[in-house]
Amino acid sequence: MNHQDWEDTVLKPALERAPERRETFTTGTGLPLPRVAGPARPDTEPGYQEKLGLPGAYPFTRGIYPTMYRGRLWTFRQYAGYATAEETNRRYHYLLDQGTAGLSMAFDLPTQLGYDSDDPMSAGEVGKVGVAIDSVADMERVFAGIPLDKVSTSMTINATAPILMAMYAVVAERRGIPLGQLRGTLQNDILKEYVARGTYIFPPAPSLRLVADTMAWCLRETPDFNPISVSGYHIREAGSTAVQEIAFTLADAVAYIEAARHAGLRLEDLGPRLSFFFNASSDFFEEIAKFRAARRLYARLIKERFGCDVPACQMLRFHTQTAGHTLTAVQAEVNIVRVTLQALAAVLGGTQSLHTNAQDEAQALPTEQSVRLALRIQQLIAAETGVPDTVDPLGGSYHVEQLTDRLEKEAMELMAEIDRRGGMVKAVTNGWVQQQIEAAAYRHQCQIESGERQIVGINCHVEEKRAEVAGTPVDPSVERAQVERVRAVRRSRDQAAVDAALEALGAAALGSANLMPPILAAVRVEATIGEICGVLRGRWGLHEGPAG
């Protein structure tokens, strides 16, 4: 699209919808800043239109919106998830007061894996890595006093996503809030669990059905809730390369789109609600190029592979988190510097929202002070550096453009390899994807152990040999209290109604109708997450062990 068309059809409507943050933007000492810097004659510059184009227009290399952060800054979205619903609620009120715009929920492992807090499998795990949710009553406690129609809630939940979504919806229902006003994101990305994170329950086929059912329901009932966040973050954390992070994430997206279409959803309806989640690691320019390459590759995928020309479907909207695996236990203050540079790369790469890790986050749930400092990193980049005031400032850099091209090319080749192996679901089920990641992880770690890859504090500029691990002691009474709670819920509800709802769910699981309505019905009568998953485990079985 030429520059004039871009101004008329892309820029002008965007400015009408939302003006930029300021009338004019200048550098720190008063020089005017362009909206987007580019060649003097973009329409005749060879390759420019095709490979770069302008922000907000295909192939979106330079950004998915024409004004990017000049119009609206990225969302500052810091995770939280503490042992009890009450603590999580307190932390949410604190964050909202401090200026975050979105809430994130992290859940404990039993909740992620569909076990009630009093299940023998849950022993020792309740409330440790996030909040324990056994029934809708726990969800109500987490959001006590929080206006669900005014916040955006991102839930890091996968195998049990439909159940947690149902609980969130029922809380809204009980407060008389129309479902259409709910905003947020569900991670709901089961494929990466098999290769990177390990919190899967059922085998891939019924798991994909649950993903599709949840997406379909959200598109209909909660159109402002992103029903999936296709994630590369964890794949990178598991040790993949940047190329693998792009390729495996986009290949997962392809699998989900195909599953959705198989279930009768149209890409035109799903596309605008597909969101992504990437890692911001330490190699500064590779990361910036990675985000740009991913945008261009995704846009091409949607247009060429799926034949869809709707711009809203071609845009790669993503959240980013700075790389947890780069944090060191020794010299923890240095992590602040790492996170700052990683955050800067994400901003220069055009992320839509960002989580910056606290310096002590690798080892334990962070303190309030370190969380506040992590938030200040984003606030400082936004307020003081001028980086958000021009779109894709590194566009046109020889180095960044060459890296972008290279990453795109290699990611495309890797995706072609996956296709040759029968697609991502097969490649995940038979362990090939895992093997690729493991090999990359092993190489990376060997480089660190040998000193070839330098890490400050670990193999260069070393001070103390060992860091004290403070940890966040989780009060053992937390587990006991939660066990009591779920038992009390079971005692006080209408058991006959629960039995009927679970039976209906079991029957539905064997058929092909959308499972959200029977899950909602069970949640409304206070069925627990363990009971709901127990029914599904009985019908579908468990996925057996990591493949490969």
Place this chain on the structure above:
Amino acid sequence: MSDPDNLTDDWPALDQRSLGRLMTAIEKRTTEGKRFSASLQSRDWPGLTVGLTGPPGCGKSTLVAALIRELRGRDKSVGVLAIDPSSPRTGGAVLGDRIRMMEAATDDRVFIRSIATRGHAGGVAPAVADLARLLRAAGYGWVLVETVGVGQGEVDIAAQADVTLVVQAPGLGDDIQAMKKGLLEVGDLLVVNKGDLPGADRLALDLSRWITGAAEKICRTDALTGEGVAGLIERIERLRHVPLAAAARPGARREEIRGHALALLAARLDRRLRERPLPPGDTWQAAEHIAAEILNPDA
């Protein structure tokens, strides 16, 4: 441990801890271990040893898990020997086959042991036959031996097992001509696994065309769903009652010794090649020289 000569009555009473320790003694060929081996070799044991071989990616471990489940459903006790290659460079190994079997192995009537080849020239460690005997003596009537499926290992397992399954799966990039026909002929049953994948029909057809007698030997399974596994067990059981397939096969002991001898010679050859300089002359001369050294060390 107690006197091995008196152990013959006690084998079934051994707990898993003792069994595990015995296996180590046999593998390491300690003095005790050798005595146990001799005792185990001195008689036939009830039960059945099934060898499974096939290329990487054909789903052997998943098939073993499916067999365990099915056999436990029939109240059979199952022993599993899962063999993986040691690294020739480091002597170490990562043995991960049992992961896929662990959901199936939830009780004390399943015993799974991982075995590394420990440099026995790509083949099956000689101790495997004795370990299989031990498991049967201890009351694990079905012993499943899963091997790597490359090189000598495939032929060795056929010599040691009562029934040998050669497992294949479509889409692995092999074509029939490239596969070792000899191997396929050695198998008692040819299992086409992953029946849901495209190409399974084609593979079964090609196998029956290219390998003599293959058509009668083919079984179709889908180890992930369990389909075909009950039928496979029935076919295995039918084979054990065929006179030639029984453990009392004539020449079985000779075949077993031949396999061990070849493996020992190959190991010695490897060592010789690494430790000392090569003899002068062309490659054939040098090879004859080394062979003579190994066979007549005092000459």
Place this chain on the structure above:
Amino acid sequence: MNESRTGATPKGRVLIGKPGLDGHSRGAKFVAQALADHGFEVIYTGIRRTPREIAMTAVQENVDVVGLSLLSGAHNTLFPAVLAELRARDGADIPVIVGGVIPDADIPGLLAAGIVAVFTPGTPVTTMIAAFEQACRGRNP
């Protein structure tokens, strides 16, 4: 690591596994591979194993050492549970080495319960391998 060890017996047999519900296996896989590269036979049991499964495996495989990795904070429940399951199967003589996100304050309790060594994040792999070597030598003098 350059000399060939063809046909040599390994330095020892080690179980590496993750008890509990935590699925992050990168560290455990790295240690497993590093041990194999140093001449150990490693029985890798994967993620989400119960203490009972780990003990059954250790006994059937007659390992010299059990190595456990845990990042989810459930160590005070799960590590002692593995020790108890080993005891119940006559495997109390098998040393258990653990690693993961384990607060300093919890280490004395774990050692008192019978864990032989605790490694926290950032420990060089050479240190961990040396500990496994020492434990194996202790059992195969």
